[in-house]
Amino acid sequence: MLLQARLTTRLGAAGLLPFAFTLLMAWVAPAGWQAWAISAFLFYSAVILSFLGGIQWGVAMTLDAPEDAAFASRMLRSMLPSLIAWPALLLPDLAATLILLAGYLLIHAYEGQPASRARLPGWYRSLRRSLTLCVAGGHVLMALRLVIG
Known part of the structure; x- marks a missing residue:
């Protein structure tokens, strides 16, 4: 268990x-590299947000019975992160940053609900809480960078 953690x-x-x-x-590189860094940040953010949806898909497939309402609900919710992430990339950078931030906060809120907590191991919830805090903070700093130019 300790090794897994x-x-x-x-x-x-x-x-x-x-x-x-x-x-x-995005903050310290020469101007041409800053634009690249902002795009790279947003693309990576979209990939990771989609990955979090995939985790919920896996939980549904392995722990929920297909005939249960929880299965259908979790499967549908597992698709939301990618349906938030992809269109966000089509928007201006500030809007994309804020939408991706909202996606992280939404999935974190979903993972905190009793039905989700019951299906997720304690180490995962603890890890996700820390990672979400870091990722959300990064999005806030990126939004600040985009606002002040």
Whole structure:
């Protein structure tokens, strides 16, 4: 169990590196690289938000019975992150940043509901809480960067 927690914590932290790198570049790199960094941040954010939906798909397939209403509900909700992420990429950068932020907060709220908590291991909920805080903070800093130019 401890080894599993260490592995997931390390993998989660590694998943924050592209957010941190592109956010830093968006603030301090030369102007041409800043535009690239902003796009890279948004694309990575959309990929990770979609990945979080995939986790819910996997939970439904492995832990919920297809004939139960919980299965259908979780399967439908598993699609929402990608349906938020992809269209966000078609919008101006500030709007995309705020919509992706909202997507992270929505999935975090869903994972905090009793029906979701019952299906997710404790280590996952703890890890997701920390990662969501970091990712949300990164989106706020990116929004600030886009506002002040």
